[in-house]
Structures are given as C-alpha cells and as structure tokens.
Amino acid sequence: MLKLIEIDETLRKETLDYQSEFKSNDERIHGSAGLTEATSFEEWLSALKDNEKIETLRPGRVLATTYFAQRIEDGKIVGIIDIRHTLNEYMFQFGGHIGYSIRKSERRKGYAKEMLGLALQKCKDLKLDRVLITCDQDNLASARTIMSQGGVLENEVMNDGKMMQRYWIQC
Numbered sequence: 001m002l003k004l005i006e007i008d009e010t011l012r013k014e015t016l017d018y019q020s021e022f023k024s025n026d027e028r029i030h031g032s033a034g035l036t037e038a039t040s041f042e043e044w045l046s047a048l049k050d051n052e053k054i055e056t057l058r059p060g061r062v063l064a065t066t067y068f069a070q071r072i073e074d075g076k077i078v079g080i081i082d083i084r085h086t087l088n089e090y091m092f093q094f095g096g097h098i099g100y101s102i103r104k105s106e107r108r109k110g111y112a113k114e115m116l117g118l119a120l121q122k123c124k125d126l127k128l129d130r131v132l133i134t135c136d137q138d139n140l141a142s143a144r145t146i147m148s149q150g151g152v153l154e155n156e157v158m159n160d161g162k163m164m165q166r167y168w169i170q171c
Contacts, residue, residue, distance in 0.1 A: 001071070001072045001073070001114070002069045002070060002071055002072065002078065002079075002111060002114050002115055002118065003069075003070055003072055003118070004067040004068070004069055004070075004081065004115070004118050004119065004122065005067060005068050005069075005070050006065075006067060007045065007048060007066060007067065007068055008045070009045065011068065011077075012041045014068070014077045015035070015041055015044070015045075015068075015077075016041060017077075018035075018068075018077050018080065018103060019035055019036075019038070021103045021104060021105065022036065022101075022103070022104075023036075025104050027101075027104065029080065029101050030099050030100060030101040031066070031080050031081050031082040031098070031099030031100035031101050032066065032080045032082065032099075032101065033047060033048055033051060033064065033066045033082050034047060035080070048066050051063065051064045051065075051066075052064070052065055060088070062084050062085065062086050062087060062088050062091055063084070063085040063086055064082055064083060064084045064085060065082075065083050065085070065122070066080065066081070066082045066083075067080070067081050067082075067083070067119070067122075068080055069081060069102075069111065069114075069115040069118070071111075076106075077103070078102060078103060078106040078109075078111050078115075079100060079101060079102040079103065079106070079111055079112065079115045080100065080101055081098060081099070081100040081115055081116070081118075081119045082098065082099045082100070083097065083098055083119055083122055083123060083126070084096070084097045084098070084099075085097075085126055085128075087132065092132065093157060093159070094134060094157065094159045094164060095134060096131070096132040096133045096134045096166070096167075097123065097128065097131035097132050097133065098116070098119055098123070098131055098132075098133050099133075100112065100115060100116065100119070102115070107141075108141075112141070112142070112145040113145050113148050113149065116133075116145055116146070116148075116149050117149055120149060120169065120171055123171045124171045128171050129170070129171055130168050130169060130170050130171055131168070131169050131171060132166060132167070132168055133146050133151060133166075133167050133168075133169060134164050134165060134166050134167070135164065135165055135167075136162055136163070136164055136165075137156060137162070137163040137164065137165055138163075143165060143167075146167045146169070147167070149169055150169045150170060151167035151168065151169045152167060152168055152169070153165055153166070153167055154166045154167065154168055
C-alpha cells in the first residue's frame, strides 16, 4: 500500500536517490515539476513550494502540488505525482492536470494505478470535476493505468514529433 506525502527538506536523500535511478536509466522523471533538470535539491524544492501559492507562482507555471508516493510497509519512495490545480494553454493541450512516474525498480507492481487513485482523491478535495491526463501514444502501461481509473480517450495530438493521447477522468 502507498500513501502520498508532501515533499520537504527531510526527504533530500530519498529525492536524490529517486533522481539518480532515473538518470542512471537515462529516463525523464515525468510528474516531478523539473526534478530531471534540477541542479540541486534545494533549488527544486524551492520551485515546488513556489508553485503551491499564487503569490509565488513562477512565470509560465500553474498552481500545483507535487507528492511522493511512499510504500507504507518500508517507507520507500516508489513514485512521484504532480497535481496541477489549473491548466494554462500548454497544459491543456499536452500536460494535463496530473503527471506521474514510477521508479524503474518498482514498476509492474500496480503502484501507478494506486498512486493515480490517491491523486484523484486529492483532485476531488480541490473541487475538480474532471481531470485531463496525457501520455505518449507508445506508453501502453500509462494508457492502461489511466483507463483503469476511468480515463476516456478524447483525442491524440502531436507534440515535439511524438503522438500524445489525451484522456479525461471524472473525479
């Protein structure tokens, strides 16, 4: 079982371990609000906190809350999920309300489905009636995860030479 936890300075080591696993596999960390590119934990955490409040929201960003998915039995961070409270034009077309990833060593264990279910409850708490989630057309695992939570494919759009699928889920 998983729980979503807020990210703070006490999770520095866990964050860097998570980031390192993706880098060693040459993978992008979807749903991490820029952890892939972050040059330091402190810089990334500051950006996360800025995205949580309208007063500190950085240009081009939308209000968002990012959580780690932590396995209850041993405390291991298995995933990350970013919940965007609103959408700008780019996020409406390509990013959606929710972005997420599971570390490679923890994939194929049902964690993405569980994490997305927990995030949808957070979306209900934010009074969102429905949420948009996107994935690359060739990411069959993510498409299955989205559909397992009630996702309905609206359309497919091209973004940076890749075909993306846009799904809506009722909260």
